[in-house]
Amino acid sequence: MRIYILYGFGILLCVSGVGYLAVEYIKYLSEPGKLACLALTTAMFALFGKYFYERGW
Amino acid sequence: MSAKSKSNLYLYLALVCFAGILAIFVVDGYLGLYDTLYVTVQEREQVIEPDYWQQRWVKESYEGYSLGVGWGESIPFRYEIDNRSFSTYLVDVEVSVWKGGQKIVELLDRTEVSVAPFKKTIIDWTLQSEDLGESSPVSGEYREYTVRIKRGEIERKIILSYYPVPGYPEKGPPLPIPVPETSR
Numbered sequence: 001m002r003i004y005i006l007y008g009f010g011i012l013l014c015v016s017g018v019g020y021l022a023v024e025y026i027k028y029l030s031e032p033g034k035l036a037c038l039a040l041t042t043a044m045f046a047l048f049g050k051y052f053y054e055r056g057w
Numbered sequence: 058m059s060a061k062s063k064s065n066l067y068l069y070l071a072l073v074c075f076a077g078i079l080a081i082f083v084v085d086g087y088l089g090l091y092d093t094l095y096v097t098v099q100e101r102e103q104v105i106e107p108d109y110w111q112q113r114w115v116k117e118s119y120e121g122y123s124l125g126v127g128w129g130e131s132i133p134f135r136y137e138i139d140n141r142s143f144s145t146y147l148v149d150v151e152v153s154v155w156k157g158g159q160k161i162v163e164l165l166d167r168t169e170v171s172v173a174p175f176k177k178t179i180i181d182w183t184l185q186s187e188d189l190g191e192s193s194p195v196s197g198e199y200r201e202y203t204v205r206i207k208r209g210e211i212e213r214k215i216i217l218s219y220y221p222v223p224g225y226p227e228k229g230p231p232l233p234i235p236v237p238e239t240s241r
Binding site: 025036037040044047048050051055 | 075077078081086
């Protein structure tokens with residue numbers, strides 16, 4: 001049980017770190033760049049969702 | 058197509074999207090218009106990179122870049138515009154010196170600059186203390202002037218703090234050495 005708490009804590013730190021970096025990078029992007037990034041992020045999450053669905057998760 | 062290869066295809070496409078996001082970060086970060094200012098003061102060249110103007114405290118307080126200059130020193134400026142885009146960049150550049158909200162001298166009067174795609178253009182000018190129309194500051198006095206570089210809608214400010222340069226007395230005849238009177 002304790003190990004899962006640690007895993008959860010690690011994942012939370014990773015996600016928040018990536019989120020922080022993304023926010024910092026996004027500041028310097030142009031408007032078309034931001035839009036393209038949003039479209040690609042949406043597509044990426046949709047495809048990941050589809051991948052896990054196909055694998056029966 | 059088997060179910061496994063189909064699910065793998067989704068995974069590869071998701072990774073391609075991730076690679077695309079990273080590519081946008083790199084390419085978008087490279088493209089754009091960048092201006093670098095080189096100012097030589099006391100034989101030392103100061104380079105003001107484009108990132109300086111992007112800092113939050115500079116943006117919010119609209120502060121300029123401060124430099125200390127000795128009165129009488131001529132200050133050469135070099136302004137480099139780097140056009141990292143696919144079209145020619147046309148802009149008017151205006152440089153003037155201000156003090157207390159009043160324009161004192163115009164160093165560059167609405168000069169039209171054209172920068173070809175992925176090329177750089179350098180504009181240079183020199184500021185002499187005599188152009189400011191004032192006499193040398195006295196000992197302990199500091200005078201501040203703002204050099205405003207206007208490029209289209211964008212403005213860069215350099216604050217120059219002039220201080221007096223101590224002068225040495227000219228060499229004259231040697232002072233007479235007092236000879237003590239001798240009593241005879």
